[in-house]
Amino acid sequence: MAERDPIIISGGGPVAMVLALALYRQEVPFIVLEQLDEPFVDQRAASHHPPTVEMLDKLGLAEHMIAEGLKSPVYRFHDRVTHDMIAEFDLGLLADEVEFPFVVQYEQYKLVRKVIELFGDDPAFDVRFSHNVTGFEQFDDHVIVFVELSDGTIEKFRGSYLVGCDGGRSTVRKAAGIDFEGFTYPEKFIKIGTYFDLMKYDDRIAIRNYFSHPEEWCNLFRVRGEPDKPDIWRFVVPMRVGETEEEAKAEEAMQERLKRFFPRDDDFEIAYANVYTVSQLVAETFNKGRVLLAGDSAHVNNPIGGMGLNGGIHDAVNLADKLAPVWKGDADPDLLELYTRQRHKASTDFTQAQTIANKKQLEERDPVQRQKRLDEMRATSEDPEKAKAYMRRAQLIDSVKAAAAIT
Ligand SMILES: Cc1cc2nc3c(=O)[nH]c(=O)nc-3n(C[C@H](O)[C@H](O)[C@H](O)COP(=O)(O)OP(=O)(O)OC[C@H]3O[C@@H](n4cnc5c(N)ncnc54)[C@H](O)[C@@H]3O)c2cc1C
Secondary structure (H helix, E strand, O other): OOOOOOEEEEOOOHHHHHHHHHHHHOOOOEEEEOOOOOOOOOOOOOEEOHHHHHHHHHOOOHHHHHHHOEEEOEEEEEEOOOOEEEEEEEHHHHOOOOOOOOEEEOOHHHHHHHHHHHHOOOOOOEEEOOEEEEEEEEOOOOEEEEEEEOOOOEEEEEEOEEEEOOOOOOHHHHHOOOOEEEEEOOOOEEEEEEOOOHHHHOOOOOOEEEEEOOOOOEEEEEEOOOOOOOOEEEEEEEOOOOOOHHHHHOHHHHHHHHHHHOOOOOOOOEEEEEEEOOEEEEEOOOEEOOEEEOHHHOEEOOOOOOOHHHHHHHHHHHHHHHHHHHHHOOOOOOHHHHHHHHHHHHHHHHHHHHHHHHHHHHHOOOHHHHHHHHHHHHHHHHOHHHHHHHHHHHOOHHHHHHHHOOO
């Protein structure tokens, strides 16, 4: 039997917006409830891998992302100890396997903003800011979601299902009593954005780069600046264990950090800096009764390889394809169990495994092991078949296929 009540989505971040758009395309009513007063300008995710671009293309977003973002077919690994370039991976090798053989650099806040710009004027695209989800009750045929407004009043929303897209600290996951299992790294990560054009400084620098170093590895990615601003180069590097946010964000400390990678006399013009606590955690289940989890509420991981949001978008698209027929009465609600089975596997066997391996690869301290890893990376990049196999895993192509194979 078809449901009457809309699907309630807690959180208005990128995963919520993709889920909302995927439901909208299938004419399933929803309400997005976001605690903030307006879309958050969030400098976290930027890299969208080929399968994600393909999914976003089906929703009508890829052409905007490609036009406004940066296409990055190639990424490179560097050894910061010797200053050698170790390996280059070219997604063009996968041109006959994927529709978009490149990564698109497009920050997550631009994705949220674009969805609202394109669809937000339609009353059916129901997004409400300043709505803080505080809890819920679930019944056999509906959920009641409790929301605190900015003036402190409490409102109740009735929905058919509640989806927690409310990030790593998810209120929905906690209120549902779903365990979040894994570990937190002892060191925090700092992201520093600079306007200084590093491609001009060193022509071995690509749009996406990884630097191996026993104490201070780095992810270095370029993103488009805001209109009339230059592009920004984003460094993500580990902090020392015990180093405070204040110490890491001190101007001199940030300059020293960047100059250890790119020595120069002049200072770098810094666009922004953020500090992150980083964990590898996966929820024990992504569905419990009428409550579902997607994105960071279901899994978090380190940002090396740019996989967290990609996995979240894969969740959103997978979930919408199941929620829509269930909501319309065309499929049994048991289909939602398959959502957990598919996306839990994708998260643990691929995103978690790969991001943990990526960090180990970059930070290896043992000199013999380190050289072995770098040699293997170079050998992989020089053998087209091995390079393709590596990219299928690193770009989450294998992850999407493995999830789809679960029935
Ligand atoms: C430095 C860094 C770089 C990264 N780079 C990449 C990358 O390149 N590629 C990639 O794939 N991933 C990357 N990630 C991971 C990525 O940022 C996250 O996976 C992504 O933000 C998850 O999106 P989300 O919508 O699930 O959660 P969030 O972005 O956390 O959004 C959650 C939303 O829910 C709202 N909310 C929270 N609680 C409530 C409540 N109770 N009621 C209502 N609203 C609520 C929040 O205000 C927020 O708007 C990176 C992460 C970091 C730290």
